[in-house]
Each structure stands twice: as structure tokens, then as C-alpha cells.
Amino acid sequence: MAHMAQRVAGFGTTIFSEINELAAQHNAVNLGQGKPDFEGPASIIQATSEALHAGIYNQYSPGNGIPQLRQAIADHEAAFYGLSIDPARQITITVGATEAIAAAILGLTDPGDEVIIFEPFYDSYVPCILMAGGVPRYCPLRPPTWDFDPDELRSLFNDKTRAIIINTPHNPTGKVYSHAELSLIADLCQQYNVTAITDEVYEHIIFDDARHITLSQLPGMFERTLKMSSIGKSFSVTGWKIGWVIGPSELVTGVQRARQFMSFAVAHPLQFGAAHALTLPMSYYEELQTLYQAKRDQMVQMLNAAGLKAATPKGSYFVMADFSAVFEGDDVAFAKWLTAEVGVACIPPTFFYSPTNKHIVSKQARFAFCKSDAVLALAAERLNSIPKN
Ligand SMILES: Cc1ncc(COP(=O)(O)O)c(C=O)c1O
Known part of the structure; x- marks a missing residue:
């Protein structure tokens, strides 16, 4: 059977x-x-609608996404995080952050590698690590503050550790990782030569005095961090499934090599809507x-x-x-x-x-x-x- x-x-x-x-x-x-x-926002739906009716965008887009969207993402990173990103080599568009996660794990880890994740984790992390032949290692966050124990995290790093996934702001606890927590993670990544994969799909949904910090902003971290985000949460269009990865070209190329055989290209007209979304004012x-x-x-x-x-x-x-x-x-x-x-x-x-x-x-x-x-x-x-x- x-x-x-x-x-x-x-x-x-x-x-x-x-x-x-x-x-x-x-x-x-x-x-x-x-x-x-x-x-x-109505204007982003309008931008997609115009692309749909333009008569030239209903076929495959470039594999790494339309230049307008990659440029808009680079501008967004400059405006919010002061990062200078090369849209041609340091960004790839994905089918939501979900494909970005799968392609990052497949493209940046080898069978037998260990990947550290915080619990509670987004539900696709573990299956993706397992499908790639990797070994998940778990660092729990505990209520009511949802802090982690620094010694517990430290004890998970070893010479088999290839990557760590950090989701901030965090689903489901609402935790926003502090500068001190991210600095500790950054030190450990540098000490053990580990790639950080950051899932920042809620980067624009923050409250009170919380400040969202992108790990790539920390000294020495851009070159070892793959940031991922998407349009779904920030613009209330979760059905669009337009996401992206940002990082040094070596890591982005690894992701792109995996994802070219997963989806090849992302919905072409929706990328115009996403590009428009990222040009909305502060x-x-x-x-x-x-x-x-x-x-x-x-x-x-x-x-x-x-x-x-x-x-x-x-x-x-x-x-x-x-x-x-x-x-x-x-x-x-x-x-x-x-x-x-x-x-x-x-x-x-x-x-x-x-x-x-x-x-x-x-x-x-x-x-x-x-x-x-x-x-x-x-x-x-x-x-x-x-x-x-
Ligand atoms: C933490 C986290 N990462 C990734 C995703 C998936 O994002 P996308 O819809 O862009 O694939 C979600 C969606 O709920 C999420 O909560």
C-alpha cells in the first residue's frame, strides 16, 4: 500500500x-x-489591483522578487533601523515568512546541525528543522515575565550549533526581547560562530515604551544574521503571503538556492501592493x-x-x-x-x-x-x- x-x-x-x-x-x-x-489600507489593495490590470504582471516575477519591492524593503530598513542594505544582493522575496523560515533552515543548515529555538516557538520551526535533518534544542521562556535563564541558553551552545531562531516581538507571549537579552545572544553567536535567524513579522506591533531592536543592528551581527519579515501582520493582509529575508549576500544566496526549488517566484501583482505598503508614511x-x-x-x-x-x-x-x-x-x-x-x-x-x-x-x-x-x-x-x- x-x-x-x-x-x-x-x-x-x-x-x-x-x-x-x-x-x-x-x-x-x-x-x-x-x-x-x-x-x-485601501491604497495597497488599489496598488495590487492596478498591477493585476496592467496586463504585464500576471506572469512569473524575477525569482528574487521585483526590484521595486526589494528597494522599498531596503528603504524601510534604513528608515527604521539605520541599516544600509543592498537590494540586489542582500534581499530575497519569499512566500510569506513561512517560506522564508523553511528556506533559511534548508539553505543554511546541514543534517546533524543543532538549531536553538525558544519555547513557545512558532509552529513551523520544529518541522522545518526536522525535515532538514537538523536537531532542535530548546530554551524555554517562563511565565509570568517570559524571561529565559541565561545559563540555560549558554548551556545549549556547542560546536554542533549552527543556528538560533529568535522571534521578536514574540508570538504567543508578546515578549519584546530587550537590548541586554539580544546582546547576550549576539555574544554567544559570535563566540560559537552561529547564524542568527530572526523572525520579525510583528516588528510594527509594539506597545507602551517597548522598542523593537533588529539583531542585525548590534555590533558584529549583520554579517551573521538573517532577518525575516512579511507584509501580513504590519498591513493586515495575512492572505497575501509576501515575505522577505535580509542579510549578508552569502546567507541570502543560501536561502535563495533552497527557495528557487520551492516556489521559484512569488505572486507578481501582490509584490506591487507590498512595495506600495512599505512606502506608507510613518x-x-x-x-x-x-x-x-x-x-x-x-x-x-x-x-x-x-x-x-x-x-x-x-x-x-x-x-x-x-x-x-x-x-x-x-x-x-x-x-x-x-x-x-x-x-x-x-x-x-x-x-x-x-x-x-x-x-x-x-x-x-x-x-x-x-x-x-x-x-x-x-x-x-x-x-x-x-x-x-
Ligand atoms: C512568529 C511568526 N512567524 C511567522 C509567521 C508566518 O508569517 P507569514 O504569514 O508571513 O508566512 C507567523 C504567522 O502567524 C508568526 O506568528
Whole structure:
């Protein structure tokens, strides 16, 4: 009988599909998956529409992306981080950050190499490392502050370590890595000759006094850092799947060699919309942060009012909350109960930890607040019905 490959046999379906199905079945307010339920800026949709109708952009784009988008990304890095990037050799466009992650791991690591990741991790990191024949090594972040233990991180570095993946601002904890934390990571990368892969898809969703730092900005780090980001979160168009990698040409070439055989080229007309998006004025980003900060405050307030203990995130559009005061079971049981009985869907975060460290978040749930005010208000009403012990 025909059967699937060993390398994927253990993956199963994602928790997102399961919760989405349950949410649909129970007509729950879905605060599970991190996709906005509102539109991105009209002008970027217009720019894509013009490209679609121009009659010349509906065929393959250049493999590394259209020059206009690579230039817009270089300008963006200069404006926000003071970095001077060569758009011809130091940028490649990808099918969202998801393809960037896969191509970075395939293009920059060899079988048997160790890759350090922080837990909770974005769900594609481990499968990509495993498919590339690598070995994931885990450094847990712990509630309620979501700090890591510097000695624990140090102990993971050795001569087999090839790369470390850092996601800041962080999904799902909302952590924004501090300058001190990034400096420690930078020192270890330099000491052990390790490549840093930074996932910065939430770079523009930051709150209060938090400042997003790109690891490449730190001394000696540009030459060993591959930064990735995408258009989805910053411009509320997660369905576009336009992403990019930025780094020294040797690393970008490694990524490009892998991805030329994964997708070859990225949706051509959408790249024009993305290029336009990156030329929006600073006021666009300020308004985005104001919008999300209000939603964050609303979310934290409604969770606390319902008896959950929410940790106020500094970035991203997720909140982690401790539900132990209102529910006795584990995170999976809680997420299913909340979806089916209360009518609010959330994500159980043990899926984002290794088996050894899952217990750290067995009393936590992740809520996405990238939702319209009416949806958040309905969620608040339903959460209010949770019996208080
Ligand atoms: C941390 C993180 N990295 C990467 C991605 C994927 O980004 P994209 O939609 O651009 O592939 C997401 C999306 O949820 C994410 O949260």
C-alpha cells in the first residue's frame, strides 16, 4: 500500500485546524488564529489591483522578487533601523515568512546541525528543522515575565550549533526581547560562530515604551544574521503571503538556492501592493500601534475581569493568560471547554513547547486580539459568563 514519508508521518494536523473546526461547530467567537478580521489600507489593495490590470504582471516575477519591492524593503530598513542594505544582493522575496523560515533552515543548515529555538516557538520551526535533518534544542521562556535563564541558553551552545531562531516581538507571549537579552545572544553567536535567524513579522506591533531592536543592528551581527519579515501582520493582509529575508549576500544566496526549488517566484501583482505598503508614511505605523494598543488593553481587561490572569504583552497581537483560577484541567481541555461551552475560541500553548517543557504552560491559553471592536465586545460578554470560583 502507498504510504507517506517517514519525515512527515509524525506531524499530524495543527491545533489551529482542530480549534477552528470546533469554533465553527459551536459558533464561537474565534480568538484562536492570528488573522485580522478587518481590511488592510485601501491604497495597497488599489496598488495590487492596478498591477493585476496592467496586463504585464500576471506572469512569473524575477525569482528574487521585483526590484521595486526589494528597494522599498531596503528603504524601510534604513528608515527604521539605520541599516544600509543592498537590494540586489542582500534581499530575497519569499512566500510569506513561512517560506522564508523553511528556506533559511534548508539553505543554511546541514543534517546533524543543532538549531536553538525558544519555547513557545512558532509552529513551523520544529518541522522545518526536522525535515532538514537538523536537531532542535530548546530554551524555554517562563511565565509570568517570559524571561529565559541565561545559563540555560549558554548551556545549549556547542560546536554542533549552527543556528538560533529568535522571534521578536514574540508570538504567543508578546515578549519584546530587550537590548541586554539580544546582546547576550549576539555574544554567544559570535563566540560559537552561529547564524542568527530572526523572525520579525510583528516588528510594527509594539506597545507602551517597548522598542523593537533588529539583531542585525548590534555590533558584529549583520554579517551573521538573517532577518525575516512579511507584509501580513504590519498591513493586515495575512492572505497575501509576501515575505522577505535580509542579510549578508552569502546567507541570502543560501536561502535563495533552497527557495528557487520551492516556489521559484512569488505572486507578481501582490509584490506591487507590498512595495506600495512599505512606502506608507510613518503616521501609518503610529495609527496601527494606537489601534492595537487599544485592542490589547480591551483584551487584557476582559480576561482579568473574567478571572483569568493575563500577562500584558509588549508586542504582537496575542495575550497569554493563566486560567487556573477558573478551570481545573489542562490547556487543551480548557481551550475545548471555552470554545464549546463559553463560545470563545483560544489556542492551547503546550503545542508550542517540547514534551519536556510542556508543563510550563499547562495552565495558559493564547488569545488573539486582532479583531474588530464588536467581536471583542461579544467575546467580553461571553467570557463574563465564566463562573468565578
Ligand atoms: C512568529 C511568526 N512567524 C511567522 C509567521 C508566518 O508569517 P507569514 O504569514 O508571513 O508566512 C507567523 C504567522 O502567524 C508568526 O506568528
